[in-house]
Amino acid sequence: MPAKRVIPCLDVKNGRVVKGVQFKHLRDLGHPVDLARRYDAEGADELAFLDIAASLENRGTREAWVREVARELSIPFTVGGGVSSVADARSLLRSGADKVAVNTAAALRPALVSELADAFGRQCVVVAVDVKRDEALGWRVALKGGTEPTERAALDWLWELNDLGAGEILLTSMDRDGTGEGFDLPLIEKASGLPIPLIASGGAGREIHFLEALEYGADAVLAATLFHEGILPIPQLKAYLAQNDLSVRI
Secondary structure (H helix, E strand, C coil): CCCEEEEEEEEEECCEEEEEECCEEEEEEECHHHHHHHHHHHCCCCEEEEECCCCCCCHHHHHHHHHHHHHHCCCCEEEECCCCCHHHHHHHHHHCCCEEEECHHHHHCCHHHHHHHHHHCHHHEEEEEEEEEECCCEEEEEECCCCEEEEEEHHHHHHHHHHHCCCEEEEEECCCCCCCCCCCHHHHHHHCCCCCCEEEECCCCCHHHHHHHHHCCCCEEEECHHHHCCCCCHHHHHHHHHHCCCCECC
């Protein structure tokens, strides 16, 4: 069985790492390269950079920090935000990213997922899906940084993405994001039947939350605040997971 992965997530706005609660009240946490260097040394398995203001940020600026990060890292990293074409993805991959993440653009034009998989291989294609609990749909997909609800049922969309050629799903519970109350375990359990890897995101507050998410079927766990602020060091988390009989890279 593949080792479970621990992935710090770095939300980037205007070239700085930021973090908020339920996608709001953003705080500046530093430069992407500085945090990347730290996480590499601490034993993170991968990093995910999500440019949350891609439409407002100069594209050349983003490519510059991606190149800087690539020079510093010995672990894979994903970059997402504002990727709407094969050309956008190629630019990021040539700058040094190992994978690209798409979200809103894929929902608006699902063929983009297939185009990316055909161009680069599905292993390069991560689709980020932001969802909120919904009485009618179970979980409803939201776009544009979680600000725009859709009529799409999340679980149906996940299976469609698999068929389109997605290599991984980054699934974020907006209800739990930044709360520290734990991952949305019923959501993870429902989504864990996918034949492609599932990265669980949104809500981690304690070691046990990561263990629960992985036991409920996630292939990787992603968090931000706990790692950025040093509340839960990655070596400590990995040791805890290993002590609970999960396969992790120590």
